[in-house]
Amino acid sequence: MMKQITKIPAAIDLEKGSNDFCPGCLHSASFKIVSQTLDEMGLFDKSAYVQGVGCCANALGYIRIDTIACPHGRGCAVAGAMKRCMPDTFIMTYQGDGDLAAIGMAETMHSANRGDNITVIFVNNGIYGMTGGQLAPTTLLGARTTTTPFGRNANEHGYPMHMCELINTLEAPSYIARVTCTDPANIRKAQKCVRDAFQHQLDGKGFSFVEFISNCPTNWGMTPLQSLDHIKNVVLNEYPLGVFRDK
Numbered sequence: 001m002m003k004q005i006t007k008i009p010a011a012i013d014l015e016k017g018s019n020d021f022c023p024g025c026l027h028s029a030s031f032k033i034v035s036q037t038l039d040e041m042g043l044f045d046k047s048a049y050v051q052g053v054g055c056c057a058n059a060l061g062y063i064r065i066d067t068i069a070c071p072h073g074r075g076c077a078v079a080g081a082m083k084r085c086m087p088d089t090f091i092m093t094y095q096g097d098g099d100l101a102a103i104g105m106a107e108t109m110h111s112a113n114r115g116d117n118i119t120v121i122f123v124n125n126g127i128y129g130m131t132g133g134q135l136a137p138t139t140l141l142g143a144r145t146t147t148t149p150f151g152r153n154a155n156e157h158g159y160p161m162h163m164c165e166l167i168n169t170l171e172a173p174s175y176i177a178r179v180t181c182t183d184p185a186n187i188r189k190a191q192k193c194v195r196d197a198f199q200h201q202l203d204g205k206g207f208s209f210v211e212f213i214s215n216c217p218t219n220w221g222m223t224p225l226q227s228l229d230h231i232k233n234v235v236l237n238e239y240p241l242g243v244f245r246d247k
């Protein structure tokens with residue numbers, strides 16, 4: 001495993017001149033919080049990062065940090081193994097909902113249930129973004145996607161899955177929070193939650209999990225501003241924000 005990790009100077013990549021995310025995508029805000037917190041806590045040269053599959057993988061272009069790419073959905077399993085091999089290294093994953101909550105549901109739940117001492121950043125925009133806007137486990141009822149053109153209905157497609165609430169049924173996890181980046185007040189709360197989650201790992205308390213309620217203006221068929229209003233007026237009714245656990 002160690003041989004697959006690329007050794008490059010740990011720092012924010014200031015040479016990066018462009019943004020690989022679509023205009024208005026909140027991935028850029030959530031990953032900025034993550035990278036800023038790594039920097040503020042002096043963790044860049046003590047960290048390794050597990051890259052999820054999907055739009056979240058674009059985030060890798062913005063920081064220089066030891067990184068490993070793993071098969072779709074396996075982020076938590078790989079991160080847990082890395083932590084066992086390198087207990088003094090700060091280990092985090094950055095994953096979307098198709099990666100973490102669909103293909104990776106088993107890996108995520110078992111890692112949380114073991115209390116792996118890792119930090120998981122989960123970006124939930126309720127859709128498969130990179131692959132063209134298909135139904136995800138987190139898609140809201142009634143939402144139109146490329147695989148549910150008449151809207152998600154519970155009889156055919158089941159109900160939206162709530163990862164914070166599911167993980168909160170387990171004994172082992174140490175920190176669980178849901179945040180968003182729709183406005184400055186929520187960005188400040190998100191910054192605190194990411195810092196707290198990182199501190200849980202540094203204190204050896206076990207599995208810490210922060211879910212970002214995010215957007216996908218491209219596949220939602222909305223302008224960036226419309227997508228922010230949609231989060232505030234619709235999505236947060238299904239996925240309420242807050243700290244679910246702080247041991």
Ligand code: SF4
Nearest residue numbers: 022025055129216217
């Ligand atoms: S496809 Fe959606 S999630 Fe992916 S970068 Fe574009 S707006 Fe963001």
